[in-house]
Amino acid sequence: MNLRQKLLLLFSLTVAAAVAAVAWTVLVRIRLVFEQRDQQETALFVSQFQREFQHRSAEVAAAVDHIAASERVRTMAFQLVQSGDAAPYLTEAQTLAQDAQLDFLEIVGPDGKIVSSAQWPARFGYFEPIAWVDQPTFLKTEDLPDGTSALGLFAIRAVGRSESTAQPVHIIGGKRLDKSFLADLPAAPGMQIALYKEADQSPSTEQPHLGPDFAVFDPKRLINATGEVPYAARYEHLIDTAFNSRQETSAILYLTDHREDSVNATAIPLKSDRGEVLAVLTVSISRSGMVQAQQHIRAIAYGVAAGGILFAILCSLWIAAKVSRPIEQLARAAEQVAAGNWETHVPERSRDEVGLLARSFNHMTAELVSQRERLVQTERVAAWRELARRLAHELKNPLFPLQLTVENLIRARALSPEEFDEVFRESTQTLGMEIANLKTIIGRFSDFSKMPKPELERIDVREVLDRVFSFYDAATPDGNAIHFQTRFPTEPLLINVDPELIHRALCNLVLNAMDAMPNGGTLTLSTNENGEKVEIRVADTGEGMTPEECERLFTPYYTTKQHGTGLGLAIVQSVIADHAGTIAVESRPAGGATFVITLPRSSC
Amino acid sequence: MLAENQFLIQLTDAGDGKHPPCCVGTGPFQLAQGLPLSLVANENYWGGRPFVDKVEIVTHRSVRDQWLDLSVGRADLVEVPAEELRQAQQQHLTVVSSPPVTLLALAVSDSSLLSNPNLRSAIALAVDRSALSNVIFQKQGEVTASMLPGALTGYSFLFPTDRDLNKAHEVRGGLNTPPLTLAAENNPIMQLAAQRLALNLHEAGFNVQVANAATVLHKDLALLQLTLASSQPQAALESMLRSVGVVTPVVENTPAGLYKTEREFLGTHTLIPLLYLPRAFAISGRVRDLRLSPDGSPILAGVSLEDAQ
Numbered sequence: 008m009n010l011r012q013k014l015l016l017l018f019s020l021t022v023a024a025a026v027a028a029v030a031w032t033v034l035v036r037i038r039l040v041f042e043q044r045d046q047q048e049t050a051l052f053v054s055q056f057q058r059e060f061q062h063r064s065a066e067v068a069a070a071v072d073h074i075a076a077s078e079r080v081r082t083m084a085f086q087l088v089q090s091g092d093a094a095p096y097l098t099e100a101q102t103l104a105q106d107a108q109l110d111f112l113e114i115v116g117p118d119g120k121i122v123s124s125a126q127w128p129a130r131f132g133y134f135e136p137i138a139w140v141d142q143p144t145f146l147k148t149e150d151l152p153d154g155t156s157a158l159g160l161f162a163i164r165a166v167g168r169s170e171s172t173a174q175p176v177h178i179i180g181g182k183r184l185d186k187s188f189l190a191d192l193p194a195a196p197g198m199q200i201a202l203y204k205e206a207d208q209s210p211s212t213e214q215p216h217l218g219p220d221f222a223v224f225d226p227k228r229l230i231n232a233t234g235e236v237p238y239a240a241r242y243e244h245l246i247d248t249a250f251n252s253r254q255e256t257s258a259i260l261y262l263t264d265h266r267e268d269s270v271n272a273t274a275i276p277l278k279s280d281r282g283e284v285l286a287v288l289t290v291s292i293s294r295s296g297m298v299q300a301q302q303h304i305r306a307i308a309y310g311v312a313a314g315g316i317l318f319a320i321l322c323s324l325w326i327a328a329k330v331s332r333p334i335e336q337l338a339r340a341a342e343q344v345a346a347g348n349w350e351t352h353v354p355e356r357s358r359d360e361v362g363l364l365a366r367s368f369n370h371m372t373a374e375l376v377s378q379r380e381r382l383v384q385t386e387r388v389a390a391w392r393e394l395a396r397r398l399a400h401e402l403k404n405p406l407f408p409l410q411l412t413v414e415n416l417i418r419a420r421a422l423s424p425e426e427f428d429e430v431f432r433e434s435t436q437t438l439g440m441e442i443a444n445l446k447t448i449i450g451r452f453s454d455f456s457k458m459p460k461p462e463l464e465r466i467d468v469r470e471v472l473d474r475v476f477s478f479y480d481a482a483t484p485d486g487n488a489i490h491f492q493t494r495f496p497t498e499p500l501l502i503n504v505d506p507e508l509i510h511r512a513l514c515n516l517v518l519n520a521m522d523a524m525p526n527g528g529t530l531t532l533s534t535n536e537n538g539e540k541v542e543i544r545v546a547d548t549g550e551g552m553t554p555e556e557c558e559r560l561f562t563p564y565y566t567t568k569q570h571g572t573g574l575g576l577a578i579v580q581s582v583i584a585d586h587a588g589t590i591a592v593e594s595r596p597a598g599g600a601t602f603v604i605t606l607p608r609s610s611c
Numbered sequence: 612m613l614a615e616n617q618f619l620i621q622l623t624d625a626g627d628g629k630h631p632p633c634c635v636g637t638g639p640f641q642l643a644q645g646l647p648l649s650l651v652a653n654e655n656y657w658g659g660r661p662f663v664d665k666v667e668i669v670t671h672r673s674v675r676d677q678w679l680d681l682s683v684g685r686a687d688l689v690e691v692p693a694e695e696l697r698q699a700q701q702q703h704l705t706v707v708s709s710p711p712v713t714l715l716a717l718a719v720s721d722s723s724l725l726s727n728p729n730l731r732s733a734i735a736l737a738v739d740r741s742a743l744s745n746v747i748f749q750k751q752g753e754v755t756a757s758m759l760p761g762a763l764t765g766y767s768f769l770f771p772t773d774r775d776l777n778k779a780h781e782v783r784g785g786l787n788t789p790p791l792t793l794a795a796e797n798n799p800i801m802q803l804a805a806q807r808l809a810l811n812l813h814e815a816g817f818n819v820q821v822a823n824a825a826t827v828l829h830k831d832l833a834l835l836q837l838t839l840a841s842s843q844p845q846a847a848l849e850s851m852l853r854s855v856g857v858v859t860p861v862v863e864n865t866p867a868g869l870y871k872t873e874r875e876f877l878g879t880h881t882l883i884p885l886l887y888l889p890r891a892f893a894i895s896g897r898v899r900d901l902r903l904s905p906d907g908s909p910i911l912a913g914v915s916l917e918d919a920q
Contacts, residue, residue, distance in 0.1 A: 094746045095697065129806030131746050152806050154820065 010331040015323035022315030030308035034301050041297035045271040048195050049257075049290050053275060055193045056288070060160075063182060064144035068162040070107040071180040075164035079103075083114070084166040084176035093122040093131065100125040104180070111149055111159050111181040117174040127152050135179070145280045147181070148204070158184045158204045158277075158286050184277075184286070190232035199270070199291040201231040201239075203246050205284070229289070238262040242272065242289060249274035249287045259294070267295040333361045337368055349376045401448045405441035412437045451574060461505035461585050465609050468502050468541055469495045472532045475513045479521075479530075488527020495534055500541045501609040504586050512579040516545040516602050519575065523549030523600065541608050546601040552594045560592055639912035640666060662915035678704070678893065687898050687916070688909060691891040693751045694800050704893040709907035711753045711760050711887030715743070717808060718833040718855060721881050724788050725831055731880035734832075736779035737815035738808060740772050740885050747804050752886035758851055758873050760887045763844050766870045770877065770884075779815040791817060791831040794824035805834045836888075842905035844869055855882055 008016075074080055080103070083096055093116055100123035104112035112125040115135045124130045126149060144162045151157055161181035182188075184202065194200050205228075224247065226239035236242070241260050249256045255275050262268045270291040276284040336353050343351040351372055355365045412434040419430035472493065480491045513532075520530050528548035535542050552560070561580045583590045587607055594600035639661045640650035648668040652661045672680070677689035681704070691699045691706055693713075699706050717738065719731050744752040753760065754772045761767030791812075795805035802821065809819040824833065840850035848869060849861040857876065863869050876882070890907030897917040902910045 094749050097746055097749075127806070128803050129810050132742055133810075152809070152821070154818075 010334070011323055011327040014326050014331075015319060018319030018322050019316045022319050023312050026308050026312040026315060030304060033304055037297060037300055037304065041294065041300075042271065045292045045294075048198065048292060049271070049273045052193070052195065052198065052200075052290055053255075053273075056275075059192055063160055063188070064162070067109070067160050067180060067182050068144050070109055071162040071164050071178055074103050074107055074112070074180060075166045075178045080114075080176075080178065081167050087116050087122065087176055088167075091116075091118075093120075096123050097128065097131060099123045101128065107180065109180045110157075110183040111161065111179070113179045115177040115179060117176060119174070122176075126157075142280050146184075146277055146285050147279065148285050149181070156204075158202075160184060186230060186232050186234070189230070195292075197293045197296070199231060199236070199289075199293075201229050201236045201242075201289045201291070202286055203229040203242070203289065204286040205250065238268075242274075245272055245274045246287045246289065249276045250284050253278065253282065253284055260291070267298045269294045269298065329357070330361055333357075333365060337364060340368060340372070344372055344375070349379060398448075398452070402445065405444045405448070408437055408441050412441075454574075454578070459508070461508050461582075463503045463586075464506055465501055465503050466506055467499040468504075468534050468543060468606075469500065471504075471506060471509055471513065472534055472543065475510065475517060476532050478514075479517055489521055489524055490527075490529045491532070492529060493532045496536070500534060500536055502541050502606050503609045504606065508582045509586070512582040512604075513543070513545065515575045515579050520545055520547035520549065520600070520602075523547050525549075528599070536608065537605070539608050540605045543604040543606070544601055545604075546599060548599040551596045551598040551600055552592070553596055557592050557594055561590070656912070658912060661912045663911065666911055678702075681893055681895055684895065687895040688901070689893050691893050692800065693888040693891065694748045696751045696889075696891055697749045699891070699893055705896070705898075706891050706893050707901050707903060707909075708889045708891035709903040710762055711889050712839040712905065712907040713888045713890060714755070714758065714760075714835075714837040714839065714851070714884055715752070715804070715886040715888060716758075716835050716837060717883040717885060718835050719881050719883060720831050720833075721879065723831075724791060727786065728880065729782050729784060730786060730788065733779040733783035733815055734812060734817065735880045735883045736775045736782060737811050737817070738883060738885065739774045739811045741774075742807060742811075743804055744886050747800065747807060748886060748888060752888045755884050755887050756877070758877065758882070758884055759844055759848055759869070760839070763839075763842070763847065764866055764869060766866055769870065770873075774811070776814055783816055788817060791819045792827055792829060793819050793821050793832040793834065794827050794830040795821060795834040796836075797823045797825055801834055801836075808832075808834065838906050840906055848872065852876065 083099060087093060087096070096114065100112045100114050103114075104110070104125035110126070113135060114122040114124075116122045119134050119136075121130050121133050121135050129152065142163075144160055147159060147161045148156045149159050149161075159181035161179060163177055163179045165175040165177050167175055189200050189202055192200050224240075224243040226243075227235060229236045229239040229242060229246070241262050245256060245258050245260065248258075253276050255273060257271065257273045260270050260272045262270065270293050272289055272291045275288040275290065277286045277288055279285050333353070333356070340351040340353045349372055353365045353368055355362050355369065415430060416434045419427045419434070422430065472495065476491055476493050517530065517532075524530070524547055530548075531544070531546040533544045533546070561576050580590055583604055583606070589605045591603050591605075592600055593603065637657060639653050639656045639658060641653045643649045643651040643665070648670065650666040650668070652664050654660055669680075669686070674690060674692060674695060677686060678699075680686035681689045691704070691708070696706065696708065717734075719725055719734060721728075721731065725731055725734075740754040740756075744750060744754050755761070755767055756770035756772045757764070757767040759767065793805050793809055795801045805821045809821050812819045819832065822830075824830070835855075837851050837854055839847050841847045844866075845861050845864040852859070852861065861869070861872055863872055877884070890903065892901070892903075892909055894901055899915045899917060901914050904910050
């Protein structure tokens with residue numbers, strides 16, 4: 008991963024993390040605020056509902072009180088107690104209920120039997136338990152002729168209770184808790200009120216065919232002011248919990264697969280005086296506002312994150328332009344310098360650290376060039392000096408005899424002709440030898456100075472080595488202490504070289520190896536592939552060289568031999584370099600030496 | 612009051628072009644106008660021309676409205692349902708009532724759900740006649756378990772009328788039925804009686820839903836009112852059986868024979884007699900000599916009106 012990508016990743020993560028943190032905080036806060044608001048609204052509604060409930064209770068109680076106190080009812084009660092004949096009052100409850108605008112009204116005689124019932128006229132004569140006399144109002148489920156039951160708010164009053172009457176007549180009146188009741192409740196906007204009435208769970212003597220398992224949740228029994236509640240089945244668990252725990256219960260309900268359709272629902276159990284839950288009032292507040300706000304914030308967060316990432320990209324590009332590109336340029340320049348192009352220059356575009364680095368680099372390369380020039384100059388001077396020294400040394404040897412010979416000739420001129428002729432013959436012979444020697448020396452210098460340009464051919468390196476091996480192995484007389492061996496791979500190793508120049512170079516190395524083993528040894532020619540390169544090794548088991556000798560080995564005119572120009576290895580190095588290869592030596596004192604030539608492999 | 616259709620003799624044309632054709636029977640009145648229904652005295656009535664010249668009949672008036680009309684002088688003769696008799700008397704209306712001539716009975720279908728005779732028998736044992744009579748019909752009815760009234764036959768007491776809920780459960784033997792439909796006329800008293808019967812049957816383990824006879828398609832039970840068509844027991848029984856779909860003529864005319872016929876039919880429990888109810892009418896102060904026929908209908912031929920001052 009380069010700097011640009013790291014910067015991009017860093018900026019993107021920073022922006023995304025920051026946006027995510029802020030968005031998460033805001034979302035949590037929104038949720039808390041909305042939930043708090045919902046709780047407050049629900050609590051407010053509950054208190055309002057309780058007030059409305061009390062108001063209704065008071066209405067029912069007042070209506071029943073009025074009925075019980077009416078002259079008509081008191082007269083009826085008196086007649087009932089006196090005569091015990093309830094037949095004339097069969098329809099009385101209906102009339103009284105209609106007048107008092109009550110949904111339920113029953114007149115119960117002194118014997119506890121129903122005299123008249125407004126909601127179920129045919130129930131006359133059946134016993135009605137009077138168990139709520141001490142309650143001002145109470146909740147009760149009332150059975151109806153059609154087999155259903157209704158939840159109502161009831162009040163019970165005794166008529167004309169006195170010491171003379173053992174059991175008085177009772178008036179039980181009530182009002183339904185139904186859709187109209189729900190419609191009158193003060194619901195806030197977005198709030199849904201519903202009522203779930205459980206079916207009668209106890210096997211009734213009037214309905215013995217109904218089994219005990221009659222408490223299965225029925226979505227149709229959950230009603231609101233307009234009728235059935237949509238998605239009523241989703242309320243099952245909440246309502247069941249309220250029924251079982253007999254406590255107010257809250258939960259978030261997802262009415263559909265969409266979060267906007269979720270609601271904060273609270274279930275309020277409505278209990279009878281004995282504590283059993285007769286119905287559950289559900290208050291649902293839509294969470295669509297909160298969900299929409301959250302979605303809006305998420306969208307903004309995504310947008311900001313996307314914008315942030317885009318900004319991060321731009322920043323990273325800008326930073327890359329400002330920082331990494333100059334650094335990359337520096338790196339490329341350094342590569343070029345390493346490749347030998349010391350003239351490399353990087354632009355200095357800024358005054359900051361990067362600019363300082365560029366200036367330092369340019370200064371370094373300038374210094375390197377200058378130093379190289381000086382070094383080259385120095386080496387050239389040194390080389391010239393060495394050349395001059397070597398030349399002087401090489402030329403001095405043959406020149407001294409030449410000088411002596413000329414001096415002898417000059418002195419021999421004073422001799423007799425016969426002695427002069429002899430001296431002249433010897434001297435001319437000596438002159439010829441030394442002049443030939445001079446010509447040889449000068450010829451070697453000339454050869455070194457003008458190496459021919461290689462004419463490349465694609466050949467198998469094994470053929471070249473085999474040719475060298477064959478030449479020297481055949482040329483070596485029997486009994487020589489030097490043993491020649493080869494190690495070649497079975498597969499051909501193709502290289503693009505000038506066969507003659509490589510042959511000369513290898514011959515030079517073989518001769519040096521032979522010179523290094525005056526007392527015999529083993530000379531090994533081997534080759535192998537090394538990736539995209541081909542290695543050629545010429546190894547001897549001679550005296551070896553010190554590390555210092557290895558360093559200077561390829562310097563022109565450097566030699567460890569008593570005689571020789573010292574140009575042989577320099578020529579080998581030049582040939583190898585002309586073939587884009589390298590040559591190195593591995594050696595230690597008394598450990599022999601191995602020259603390793605590395606040449607590029609010919610591509611197929 | 613009007614000649615029955617089977618006694619219609621002819622449709623005559625007065626021939627003078629002034630009077631429309633009208634039905635002429637052997638009764639004391641002729642139809643003068645369709646709506647409102649208007650009858651005029653038949654001059655040629657074999658029993659002698661009626662005292663009243665014209666009778667106007669107004670239909671589809673509630674009992675309360677009829678009584679109001681009576682009280683303000685817009686009507687001379689109004690209906691008094693059996694359950695309102697006591698109240699009419701309390702209001703000091705002049706009431707003329709017949710003996711019990713209307714049988715209130717529960718018809719039980721013997722097909723599909725109630726094909727098992729034990730179920731029908733359990734239903735018969737579960738009904739509470741006394742509650743119907745004492746409360747709903749304000750003690751104006753006569754509890755009965757026979758098709759003909761005791762006053763006509765003398766053997767009505769041989770049919771037990773008491774309710775036996777335990778035996779009803781025993782006879783039912785734990786058999787369960789789907790909800791049954793009890794059809795009744797869509798008037799308050801019949802619906803109330805049907806509701807009471809439904810409660811009685813609930814106690815016996817039957818699930819019964821009350822419905823309007825005019826709208827329900829399938830009836831498992833039906834609350835009927837059958838009128839005693841004749842003062843002759845044989846004719847009355849035959850007429851009553853015909854009205855419940857039994858077309859076999861009654862050949863027996865002795866009390867024992869009639870008892871046996873009734874017993875055989877009632878033993879199938881497809882008809883459960885409950886009450887015999889009278890028919891009654893309230894009359895205005897100027898109506899004289901109103902008598903009721905054996906079926907409880909008023910005999911207008913002998914009625915006279917006190918002249919208005």
